Amino acid sequence: MSARRIFAQPARYAAIAPYLWMVLFFLVPFGFVLKISLSQTAIAQPPYLPVFDLAEGWAAITAAFSQLSLDNFGLLASDSLYLSSYLRSVVVAVISTLMLLVIGYPIAYGMARLPQRWQPIAMMLVIVPFWTSFLIRIYAWINILQHDGLLNKVLLALHVVSAPVVWLSTDTAMYIGIVYSYLPFMILPLYATLSKLDASLLEAAADLGASPRRAFWLVTFPLSLPGVGAGALLCFIPILGEFVIPDLLAGSGSMMIGQTLWLEFFTNKDWPVAAAAAIALLVLLVPPLVLYDRMQRRQLGGAN
Amino acid sequence: MVRQVNRMSPFNVTSLVLGLAFLYLPIVILVIYSFNASRLVTVWGGWSLRWYFEFFNDRAMLDAAWMSLRVAAVSATIATLLGTLAAVGLARGERFRGRALFSGMLYAPLVMPEVISGLSLLLLFVALNAERGFWTVTIAHTTLTMCFVTVVVQSRLASLDRSLEEAAMDLGCNPVQAFIRVTLPLIVPAIAAGWMLAFTLSLDDVVIASFTTGPGSATLPIRIYSEVRLGVKPEINAICTMVIALIAVVIVIASLASKLSSTQGKSAAPL
Numbered sequence: 001m002s003a004r005r006i007f008a009q010p011a012r013y014a015a016i017a018p019y020l021w022m023v024l025f026f027l028v029p030f031g032f033v034l035k036i037s038l039s040q041t042a043i044a045q046p047p048y049l050p051v052f053d054l055a056e057g058w059a060a061i062t063a064a065f066s067q068l069s070l071d072n073f074g075l076l077a078s079d080s081l082y083l084s085s086y087l088r089s090v091v092v093a094v095i096s097t098l099m100l101l102v103i104g105y106p107i108a109y110g111m112a113r114l115p116q117r118w119q120p121i122a123m124m125l126v127i128v129p130f131w132t133s134f135l136i137r138i139y140a141w142i143n144i145l146q147h148d149g150l151l152n153k154v155l156l157a158l159h160v161v162s163a164p165v166v167w168l169s170t171d172t173a174m175y176i177g178i179v180y181s182y183l184p185f186m187i188l189p190l191y192a193t194l195s196k197l198d199a200s201l202l203e204a205a206a207d208l209g210a211s212p213r214r215a216f217w218l219v220t221f222p223l224s225l226p227g228v229g230a231g232a233l234l235c236f237i238p239i240l241g242e243f244v245i246p247d248l249l250a251g252s253g254s255m256m257i258g259q260t261l262w263l264e265f266f267t268n269k270d271w272p273v274a275a276a277a278a279i280a281l282l283v284l285l286v287p288p289l290v291l292y293d294r295m296q297r298r299q300l301g302g303a304n
Numbered sequence: 305m306v307r308q309v310n311r312m313s314p315f316n317v318t319s320l321v322l323g324l325a326f327l328y329l330p331i332v333i334l335v336i337y338s339f340n341a342s343r344l345v346t347v348w349g350g351w352s353l354r355w356y357f358e359f360f361n362d363r364a365m366l367d368a369a370w371m372s373l374r375v376a377a378v379s380a381t382i383a384t385l386l387g388t389l390a391a392v393g394l395a396r397g398e399r400f401r402g403r404a405l406f407s408g409m410l411y412a413p414l415v416m417p418e419v420i421s422g423l424s425l426l427l428l429f430v431a432l433n434a435e436r437g438f439w440t441v442t443i444a445h446t447t448l449t450m451c452f453v454t455v456v457v458q459s460r461l462a463s464l465d466r467s468l469e470e471a472a473m474d475l476g477c478n479p480v481q482a483f484i485r486v487t488l489p490l491i492v493p494a495i496a497a498g499w500m501l502a503f504t505l506s507l508d509d510v511v512i513a514s515f516t517t518g519p520g521s522a523t524l525p526i527r528i529y530s531e532v533r534l535g536v537k538p539e540i541n542a543i544c545t546m547v548i549a550l551i552a553v554v555i556v557i558a559s560l561a562s563k564l565s566s567t568q569g570k571s572a573a574p575l
Contacts, residue, residue, distance in 0.1 A: 126327065129331065137330065241420070
């Protein structure tokens with residue numbers, strides 16, 4: 001016990017460097033986002049007002065503070081461009097998560113029913129594509145989905161379609177890209193719960209006369225719900241803030257909030273509005289994060 | 305206890321095979337087409353290495369690749385150092401003031417959308433009047449990836465038998481010696497896995513790098529990204545294939561290393 005206490009002291013010193021790093025490069029920048037979201041757009045370098053000038057002393061700082069306003073958030077709430085991108089983020093995340101669940105569940109279920117010694121191999125096979133670059137995986141799909149790409153060739157050869165289908169710059173392409181990129185996030189938590197299921201429960205169900213299908217819906221599926229919840233949130237949360245996939249695969253018609261932020265920042269050079277959009281996106285993330293945290297806690301509580 | 309019955313139904317087999325095909329086919333197709341002799345990406349013109357030669361003659365792409373490798377190596381190394389220290393502080397520091405804030409700051413970037421991380425760091429660099437380029441991207445990537453390293457190393461530390469450290473101290477080691485001689489060798493596989501994760505994450509990132517880099521210092525993903533927006537080019541297939549090969553080599557080396565150290569200790573890297 002005392003050895004443990006002796007160890008704690010230098011361990012705390014070890015935390016000093018990463019602590020300072022995170023304060024400087026995570027906490028402070030975050031404060032800048034908050035502050036600039038309350039500033040006004042200006043044609044200047046940097047393009048916002050007021051700019052704090054510490055050299056001018058306290059009076060200048062308080063004067064600058066008094067110029068801060070919630071105008072940018074008012075703009076976000078009143079302009080239909082922002083409202084629709086906010087809404088679209090939620091809709092895309094919900095639809096993608098449902099698709100991931102429907103596609104991922106049978107795969108995870110198949111993995112869990114593999115003979116024991118094959119299961120680690122199957123898990124490796126699911127994890128490895130996750131290590132391959134995200135951008136490369138999206139690019140691979142652009143290869144396949146383009147006008148004279150492989151998909152259209154196959155469909156034409158099989159006479160499923162008579163003329164090439166436009167896949168790129170559509171929502172279909174975007175959903176394919178999202179499902180493809182996030183599938184491991186859905187499969188792994190599902191597999192983790194499904195592989196721990198007690199097989200004797202299914203035997204009991206069979207002994208009591210349940211058909212395999214009935215046993216699945218009455219026993220397996222309800223018991224896998226923690227995995228369903230974890231997988232769904234692990235996909236839903238990052239998809240909300242997704243930028244690269246919709247930007248490369250979806251059409252330019254409607255945007256997700258991450259794309260709006262990017263556009264405001266890089267194209268319109270409206271930093272304050274981009275910062276306000278960032279805050280809005282964070283607010284959107286809070287409910288699913290709280291839910292996830294609560295679920296994890298309940299899981300831990302149930303295990304003890 | 306363990307009943308070994310093969311309970312695979314045809315449905316299970318089909319969904320597994322289709323699922324794995326879905327995961328791997330696009331990558332396989334990409335790799336095959338990178339060896340295509342034809343300029344048209346969709347017409348097969350026989351096997352050829354010409355797009356690889358094309359890449360090695362493309363000055364801008366080479367510069368970007370070199371920039372990316374440097375950023376990935378440096379940021380992964382700093383991130384591994386800081387992340388391991390953070391993990392030690394969290395796993396062994398017991399209670400200390402500001403602990404909740406510390407772990408919060410380390411977990412938040414894991415779920416923070418990249419557009420927000422990128423934007424916030426850029427605003428900091430602008431406020432500091434820092435010249436944007438290699439170091440700003442490296443700092444940004446370090447900040448993100450050290451959180452992943454912390455999670456990997458911390459979970460390893462949490463599963464370690466602490467009586468080993470206590471025994472070392474009972475035998476006269478001071479805490480630092482006990483850590484270096486006993487704990488560190490046991491967590492090396494996790495540290496290696498953390499470095500690898502940090503390296504690949506950095507090599508992969510396009511959003512944060514786009515925010516934090518300056519003119520003339522684009523990373524490889526930024527270059528690929530801007531080319532991809534203009535359409536498919538066979539040269540990009542070749543570059544992507546090389547990146548996949550590089551990551552594969554890193555994974556193989558790391559898993560060999562962790563297997564080697566797990567025959568000495570008895571632990572394996574978590575990933």
